[in-house]
Amino acid sequence: MLDEKTRYAADAGAQTLRTVGTPCLILDQDRMDRNVARLRERMERLGVQLRPHLKTAKSVDAARRVMTAPAGPATVSTLKEAEQFARAGVTDLTYAVGISPDKIDRVLALRASGVDLSVTLDTVEQARAVAEASRRAGDRIPALIEIDCDGHRSGVLPGDRALLVDIAQALEDGGSLRGVLTHAGASYGAIGDDAIRAAAEGERAAVVQAATLLREAGFDCPVVSAGSTPTAHFAETLDGVTEMRAGVFVFFDLVMAGIGVCAIDDIAVSVLATVIGHQPEKGWILVDAGWMAMSRDRGTAKQAVDQGYGLVCDVNGQPMDDLILSEANQEHGIITLRPGSTASLPDLPIGTRLRILPNHACATGAQHDSYHVVSGQGDRIEAVWPRFGGW
Amino acid sequence: MLDEKTRYAADAGAQTLRTVGTPCLILDQDRMDRNVARLRERMERLGVQLRPHLKTAKSVDAARRVMTAPAGPATVSTLKEAEQFARAGVTDLTYAVGISPDKIDRVLALRASGVDLSVTLDTVEQARAVAEASRRAGDRIPALIEIDCDGHRSGVLPGDRALLVDIAQALEDGGSLRGVLTHAGASYGAIGDDAIRAAAEGERAAVVQAATLLREAGFDCPVVSAGSTPTAHFAETLDGVTEMRAGVFVFFDLVMAGIGVCAIDDIAVSVLATVIGHQPEKGWILVDAGWMAMSRDRGTAKQAVDQGYGLVCDVNGQPMDDLILSEANQEHGIITLRPGSTASLPDLPIGTRLRILPNHACATGAQHDSYHVVSGQGDRIEAVWPRFGGW
Numbered sequence: 001m002l003d004e005k006t007r008y009a010a011d012a013g014a015q016t017l018r019t020v021g022t023p024c025l026i027l028d029q030d031r032m033d034r035n036v037a038r039l040r041e042r043m044e045r046l047g048v049q050l051r052p053h054l055k056t057a058k059s060v061d062a063a064r065r066v067m068t069a070p071a072g073p074a075t076v077s078t079l080k081e082a083e084q085f086a087r088a089g090v091t092d093l094t095y096a097v098g099i100s101p102d103k104i105d106r107v108l109a110l111r112a113s114g115v116d117l118s119v120t121l122d123t124v125e126q127a128r129a130v131a132e133a134s135r136r137a138g139d140r141i142p143a144l145i146e147i148d149c150d151g152h153r154s155g156v157l158p159g160d161r162a163l164l165v166d167i168a169q170a171l172e173d174g175g176s177l178r179g180v181l182t183h184a185g186a187s188y189g190a191i192g193d194d195a196i197r198a199a200a201e202g203e204r205a206a207v208v209q210a211a212t213l214l215r216e217a218g219f220d221c222p223v224v225s226a227g228s229t230p231t232a233h234f235a236e237t238l239d240g241v242t243e244m245r246a247g248v249f250v251f252f253d254l255v256m257a258g259i260g261v262c263a264i265d266d267i268a269v270s271v272l273a274t275v276i277g278h279q280p281e282k283g284w285i286l287v288d289a290g291w292m293a294m295s296r297d298r299g300t301a302k303q304a305v306d307q308g309y310g311l312v313c314d315v316n317g318q319p320m321d322d323l324i325l326s327e328a329n330q331e332h333g334i335i336t337l338r339p340g341s342t343a344s345l346p347d348l349p350i351g352t353r354l355r356i357l358p359n360h361a362c363a364t365g366a367q368h369d370s371y372h373v374v375s376g377q378g379d380r381i382e383a384v385w386p387r388f389g390g391w
Numbered sequence: 392m393l394d395e396k397t398r399y400a401a402d403a404g405a406q407t408l409r410t411v412g413t414p415c416l417i418l419d420q421d422r423m424d425r426n427v428a429r430l431r432e433r434m435e436r437l438g439v440q441l442r443p444h445l446k447t448a449k450s451v452d453a454a455r456r457v458m459t460a461p462a463g464p465a466t467v468s469t470l471k472e473a474e475q476f477a478r479a480g481v482t483d484l485t486y487a488v489g490i491s492p493d494k495i496d497r498v499l500a501l502r503a504s505g506v507d508l509s510v511t512l513d514t515v516e517q518a519r520a521v522a523e524a525s526r527r528a529g530d531r532i533p534a535l536i537e538i539d540c541d542g543h544r545s546g547v548l549p550g551d552r553a554l555l556v557d558i559a560q561a562l563e564d565g566g567s568l569r570g571v572l573t574h575a576g577a578s579y580g581a582i583g584d585d586a587i588r589a590a591a592e593g594e595r596a597a598v599v600q601a602a603t604l605l606r607e608a609g610f611d612c613p614v615v616s617a618g619s620t621p622t623a624h625f626a627e628t629l630d631g632v633t634e635m636r637a638g639v640f641v642f643f644d645l646v647m648a649g650i651g652v653c654a655i656d657d658i659a660v661s662v663l664a665t666v667i668g669h670q671p672e673k674g675w676i677l678v679d680a681g682w683m684a685m686s687r688d689r690g691t692a693k694q695a696v697d698q699g700y701g702l703v704c705d706v707n708g709q710p711m712d713d714l715i716l717s718e719a720n721q722e723h724g725i726i727t728l729r730p731g732s733t734a735s736l737p738d739l740p741i742g743t744r745l746r747i748l749p750n751h752a753c754a755t756g757a758q759h760d761s762y763h764v765v766s767g768q769g770d771r772i773e774a775v776w777p778r779f780g781g782w
Contacts, residue, residue: 019493023782055721077683077722097722098667100679101742102410122668125741153723154668154677185720276489277513277545286545288491292468293782296687296754329576330446330753331468331488332544350516351492362721363687367757369781390760391414391684 015381022274023293025368030376031268048238053247060088061385075245079106086115101129118142127167131174142178149206152185158206161213168219179223182207187230200231208240251361258303270355285335291328295363310356406772413665414684416759421767422659439629444638451479452776466636470497477506492520509533518558522565533569540597543576549597552604559610570614573598578621591622599631642752649694661746676726682719686754701747
């Protein structure tokens with residue numbers, strides 16, 4: 001890794017959008033900073049702590065721009081993320097995916113190294129495993145009970161008092177109930193301001209209801225954690241919520257633009273690609289960014305405007321009339337006009353560079369080992385930030 | 392990288408399918424060896440060289456089992472693959488994605504290091520760029536003209552004599568015409584033996600026609616390269632073809648099983664996952680393998696049997712009645728019974744380990760940095776083979 005990083009650092013200064021090898025992932029840091037400032041101000045106004053989800057960025061350099069302080073708080077989706085960010089000095093972390101018993105030893109090791117890492121669970125079985133491991137280690141692992149606010153994924157129903165109390169009791173027998181946590185995953189399908197506002201209020205009400213039931217049953221429930229990028233941007237009140245988690249807001253993407261959470265020109269990541277061929281009679285331009293560079297994510301397929309595998313921009317990041325990456329093989333992308341377009345296919349000679357905005361920043365980011373950082377209209381790669389994957 | 396490898400090697404011997412961290416990518420080497428032997432024997436019988444595509448494995452350890460000799464021949468989809476395999480001693484490589492002018496310097500560097508690397512192109516512009524770079528470097532870069540045999544992607548139409556000759560002429564002015572190359576990408580959608588046989592014959596006839604036209608025009612055309620996993624397994628004759636390329640045959644996957652190229656129990660890669668939750672009233676079992684571990688590939692969605700994000704097996708690799716990974720978030724997978732199933736949801740406690748067969752081995756592999764190698768029914772991780780990504 002060090003060799004790669006050194007090479008990156010040495011190369012970055014000399015490279016531009018016209019010279020860097022393609023395909024590669026470009027990050028517009030002005031847009032990123034603006035996106036971060038926007039949500040941070042909103043959370044300050046609503047009096048709620050922002051606990052950004054670092055699963056989108058998976059980069060220490062990016063995380064430092066996203067967190068409100070170098071030590072956190074932050075959220076992670078894997079223990080690998082927790083370990084990487086802990087090594088970089090982040091000490092306040094929530095692992096927001098249901099814990100399995102075999103992962104508890106890694107949690108304990110991180111906690112022993114000084115990280116206040118909390119886990120997430122929604123069954124008595126998990127609570128017992130956490131409590132038992134806590135007793136064995138002499139370290140009360142803090143846990144959040146996951147609440148199902150919209151039928152989207154995991155979690156206890158917010159009004160299921162009996163199960164909430166059973167889990168809390170099992171947990172307190174060695175571990176520690178830190179609070180409740182929910183995620184309005186269904187908000188990604190909520191189109192328009194009113195629908196997202198309703199999802200936000202449903203998320204808030206559910207997690208507060210669960211916290212209230214636990215407190216009435218005599219449990220401390222200091223943390224009431226909610227959040228998704230759409231609901232964090234549209235919640236009108238967050239009464240009773242102590243922290244909001246959001247991840248993709250840092251970069252945004254076409255799915256978020258499609259539901260109205262951001263504008264196209266808020267999208268901070270794109271894939272730089274080079275034209276490698278033409279099939280003029282079919283109306284195709286071929287580029288060297290296929291699904292390996294874009295991911296297989298087709299999140300806009302269900303939206304009003306299907307952006308294919310991505311929206312095509314010129315090298316400066318300006319969207320081009322009706323051009324989308326409509327098909328993708330592993331290393332070939334096929335650019336066409338959008339179905340029904342009356343525009344004409346531009347003449348883009350072999351070697352032309354383009355930037356393609358992704359459906360889903362988390363998925364596209366995961367296909368790359370670094371961000372090539374630019375500023376606004378600048379051509380120069382100002383930095384190369386390594387990113388990591390794995391578990 | 393070395394640190395990681397050392398750790399892997401040290402860890403592998405002690406780990407089993409019950410102890411290794413999940414999610415992770417499992418490779419059944421018995422199945423892989425059987426798949427490789429099957430196609431190798433077939434190609435020997437048909438008298439054609441196998442030039443395996445290493446874009447599926449992206450692993451030096453796997454490549455050594457797949458190639459007919461340590462030095463190749465082999466095919467790659469990126470120059471990063473060419474560089475990695477060259478470093479491991481592979482000296483006969485075809486880069487089978489259309490070359491862009493800015494990548495030629497890396498091609499020249501590899502060739503100067505002793506690798507017989509050929510490039511692929513389908514325009515006069517590219518041929519001129521390759522010829523000019525060849526003259527400048529004093530090294531005749533060999534190129535294959537890509538032929539479009541089924542309208543699927545890139546390439547010159549096989550009967551377009553004028554364009555073939557123009558490209559060949561431009562190329563020979565400094566570079567070198569090595570031959571013609573095609574890929575029947577549409578064969579992935581050909582269902583059943585007869586349809587695949589027809590795709591194979593179409594692929595063969597197209598590339599041979601182009602070679603014949605070039606030879607009639609006075610060009611040497613030593614290499615006539617065709618191939619895809621379906622056509623390589625179903626071609627009845629390969630008269631006129633000198634080599635076949637195929638990639639996914641090494642591992643196979645649900646898409647290949649869906650069109651009848653392999654059986655489910657030929658699939659050599661799977662994702663090991665752990666149960667992390669239940670939503671019994673919805674009929675859901677949650678696991679720690681979401682789309683980050685499986686990829687977003689939904690290749691079976693268009694097939695007769697939609698396998699969701701993957702087919703669920705027990706830890707030994709035996710498919711479980713009607714269980715599929717029907718939904719995936721980044722790190723959460725939702726297992727359900729297949730729609731219409733009359734089976735009942737099995738009781739799989741928290742911590743249960745499962746193996747999930749992928750839609751598309753290339754896409755799922757790309758989400759992982761190593762293969763955990765097992766043999767048949769064995770429980771022990773016998774080796775950990777690093778894999779690489781990037782460009």
